[in-house]
Amino acid sequence: xxSGPHRARILRQPKxxxxxxxxxxxxTLALPGCAIGISRQESGPPTRPPLPSPSPAATxxxxxxxxxxxxxxxxxPTVASSPATPVPTPTVxxxxxxxxxxxxxxxxxxxxxxxxxxxxxxxxxTERPGRVRLAVNGELLAEPAxxxxxxxxxEGGLLGLALHPNFGETHWVYLYxxxxxxxxxxxxxxxxxxxxGRLVEPxxxxxxxxxxxxxxxxxxxxxxxxxxxxxxxxxxxxxAAQDRTSLSGKILRVEPDGSIPPDNPFPGxxxxxxxxxxxxxxxxxxxxxxxxxxxxxxxxxxxxxHDEVNLIEPGRNYGWPFVVGTLVRQELPDAVPPLIESGNDxxxxxxxxxxxxxxxPQWQGNxxxxxxxxxxxxxxxxxxxxxxxxxxxxxxxxxxxxxxTVVEGPDGALYVLxxxxxxxxxxxxxxxxxxxxxxx
Numbered sequence: 001x002x003s004g005p006h007r008a009r010i011l012r013q014p015k016x017x018x019x020x021x022x023x024x025x026x027x028t029l030a031l032p033g034c035a036i037g038i039s040r041q042e043s044g045p046p047t048r049p050p051l052p053s054p055s056p057a058a059t060x061x062x063x064x065x066x067x068x069x070x071x072x073x074x075x076x077p078t079v080a081s082s083p084a085t086p087v088p089t090p091t092v093x094x095x096x097x098x099x100x101x102x103x104x105x106x107x108x109x110x111x112x113x114x115x116x117x118x119x120x121x122x123x124x125x126t127e128r129p130g131r132v133r134l135a136v137n138g139e140l141l142a143e144p145a146x147x148x149x150x151x152x153x154x155e156g157g158l159l160g161l162a163l164h165p166n167f168g169e170t171h172w173v174y175l176y177x178x179x180x181x182x183x184x185x186x187x188x189x190x191x192x193x194x195x196x197g198r199l200v201e202p203x204x205x206x207x208x209x210x211x212x213x214x215x216x217x218x219x220x221x222x223x224x225x226x227x228x229x230x231x232x233x234x235x236x237x238x239x240a241a242q243d244r245t246s247l248s249g250k251i252l253r254v255e256p257d258g259s260i261p262p263d264n265p266f267p268g269x270x271x272x273x274x275x276x277x278x279x280x281x282x283x284x285x286x287x288x289x290x291x292x293x294x295x296x297x298x299x300x301x302x303x304x305x306h307d308e309v310n311l312i313e314p315g316r317n318y319g320w321p322f323v324v325g326t327l328v329r330q331e332l333p334d335a336v337p338p339l340i341e342s343g344n345d346x347x348x349x350x351x352x353x354x355x356x357x358x359x360x361p362q363w364q365g366n367x368x369x370x371x372x373x374x375x376x377x378x379x380x381x382x383x384x385x386x387x388x389x390x391x392x393x394x395x396x397x398x399x400x401x402x403x404x405t406v407v408e409g410p411d412g413a414l415y416v417l418x419x420x421x422x423x424x425x426x427x428x429x430x431x432x433x434x435x436x437x438x439x440x
Contacts, residue, residue, distance in 0.1 A: 098362045099440030102396075105415070106140050106434040109133070111422040113218070114161040114351070115434065117410050119168045125434070126175070128157035128422065134197055135434075146192065146199035151180040154213030156187070160220035162228065164256060172256070173199055174228065176220045178211045185211035189220060189230060191256075205258035206270065209247045210235040215278040215295075219351065224288050227253050227261055230270075231292065233278040238301065238321035241275050249276045249320060251292060251312060265315030275318040275335065279310075281352035281369050281405070289386050293349035293369045294318075296325060296342065303327065307347040308338035309369070309380065311387060340380065340389055348372035350419075351405025357412030360439055370403035372419060377403055400435065401425050413438045 111128040118124065123135040130150040134141045150157045156178030164172035171194040178187050187209035192199035205228070209217075215233030223229055234241045234249035241249025244266060253272040255261055260270055281293030289311060296306035306325030310318055313336065322330035325341035352369035367380040375398045381391035396403075404419035414437040420427040 098360065100360070101438050101440040102400075103436040103438065104430070104433055105138060105436045106135060107430040107432075108140070109417075109421075109432040109434065111157075111419060112417045112432050112434070113157075113159045113404060113419075115405065115407055115415055115417055116161055116163045117407075118163060119410075121410070123434075124161060124163065124173065125417070126158045126161045128152055128159065130158045130177070132158070132161070132173070132175070132199060141197070143197075145194070145197055146175075148175075148177055149179075151178045151185055151211070153178070153180075153185065156185060156211055156213065156216050159187075159216065159218030160189075160230075162220045162222055165222050165226055167194075171195065174205065174220055175199075176218050176230065178216055185213070185235075187211045187216055187218070187232065189228070189258075191258075205256075206230065206247075206252065206254060210237065210240065212236040217276075217279055219280050219282050221282045222256075223253075223290065224284055226256070228256060229253050229272065229282055229290070231276070231279040231282060234276070234320065236300075238277070241277065241320045242317070242322070244269065244271055244274055247271075250274050251276065251279060251282075253314075272314055273312050273316050273318060275316075275320050275323075275332075277320040280350040283352040283354050283367060283369075285354050285367070285382070285386055286356055286365065287386065291339070291352065291367060293352050294338075295348055296346070298346070301329070305342055305344050305346045307342040307345075307349050309340040309349065309367070310336065311339050339387070340392060345374070347374040347376075347378065349374075349378070350403070351407070351417075353406050353408050353414070355408060355414070357408055359412035360414075360437075368406050368414070370406050370416065372402045372404065372424075375399075375401055375403065377406060377416060400433070401428070401431070409436075 109127060113126045113128050115123060115125040125133050127133060129152050130148040131144040132146040134145050148158055158177045160176035162174045164170045173192045173194050174189060176189050178185055188207040189205040191203045191205050193201040209232050212235040215235050217231040217233040219231040221229050230252040232247055232250050237248060240246040250271050251273045252270040253261060253264055254270050260268055276294055278295040279292045283291050292310050292312050294308040294310060296308060297303040301321055303324055308325060316336045317334050319332055319335035322332050323335045325338060348371060350370045350372055352367060355363040355366050355368060358364055369378050371378055376394035377396050379393045379395055380389055383390055400418050401420040402418060402425045404417045406414055406416045409415050416435040418432045419425060420431040
């Protein structure tokens with residue numbers, strides 16, 4: 001499943017009042033896994049071996065995952081700590097073997113981006129060319145619930161999807177998509193009402209989010225507070241990420257009707273955090289902390305790699321384009337350091353979730369995120385403080401190709417979307433797929 005040493009930078013997040021570059025705490029930790037080469041983040045990966053011809057009922061039995069004890073190869077981890085906040089050397093905990101069975105739930109999808117479950121068991125998913133698909137009892141319906149004339153250019157198109165927390169009553173479905181107006185690309189979030197398997201009555205929630213052929217963000221999710229969170233990319237305009245009047249390079253927070261919550265950090269603004277390059281994953285821990293995955297540079301500004309996982313706090317600046325992972329191009333005293341950054345490897349992290357249902361006890365409370373370029377499902381073990389990473393492990397490296405997102409289903413299983421037909425993968429027969437991970 002994974003072999004060879006993997007190195008990444010794991011950063012202990014200081015207490016909130018000490019989140020400055022002067023108190024930036026870095027540990028270089030040798031971790032289990034394999035090295036991932038630098039490349040354009042969504043460029044074509046190395047060719048993977050052909051997969052067996054799948055069917056909706058096909059299953060693949062994953063090998064037993066045996067987490068490796070603390071790595072001994074290579075130099076010992078180094079930790080830089082501020083005089084006021086000594087930091088112990090991170091360790092990699094050892095847990096017992098984890099047997100996981102991987103089942104193929106759906107096949108023949110076209111560049112799927114997001115998946116969500118309705119209370120009645122139906123499954124909603126988006127395909128980047130502009131289709132919202134429905135699956136009932138494990139069968140993909142032939143007729144889309146909605147087909148949109150999106151601008152599926154580069155990384156744009158129909159991206160995020162979220163169901164209202166009270167979907168059983170409201171039947172509201174939220175979509176994030178790219179469209180063209182004149183010679184300009186834009187992104188918007190629109191709310192639809194689901195009726196008899198069709199999405200009707202569109203209502204624009206937020207519009208004129210700058211778009212481009214790359215860096216469109218696109219993840220939308222309801223937080224435990226009932227507000228809608230939206231990730232936006234810098235749309236190839238890095239300085240806009242530092243401009244709080246721009247919707248680019250941000251995590252936004254709005255009410256379900258699109259109005260601005262009164263407790264947002266900047267009055268009258270949907271901006272929740274800023275200084276982001278291309279965030280594509282949102283996940284809340286069981287205690288309510290928000291974490292986001294973010295794509296690092298792919299040659300822009302002369303830099304590459306340095307993908308991030310961040311602990312998001314309202315009103316904070318996450319540094320782009322002046323701070324990139326652990327690289328400081330221009331001093332920003334208020335920039336929040338990442339919880340993890342990939343160093344010289346490229347992960348291209350996308351959708352994320354926390355494991356909370358308990359079906360896989362060894363992963364309970366862990367953060368998982370999907371990797372596109374890295375072709376892996378990444379497992380992050382956090383200390384109880386939620387600000388210290390103790391283990392980082394790539395799973396299923398190269399077995400299923402590019403992975404777009406991971407969600408925890410109502411049955412407690414983990415569902416993973418592949419993204420091999422997005423123009424940058426090596427699709428095999430049956431791609432793209434929805435996979436289901438359950439105890440073996």
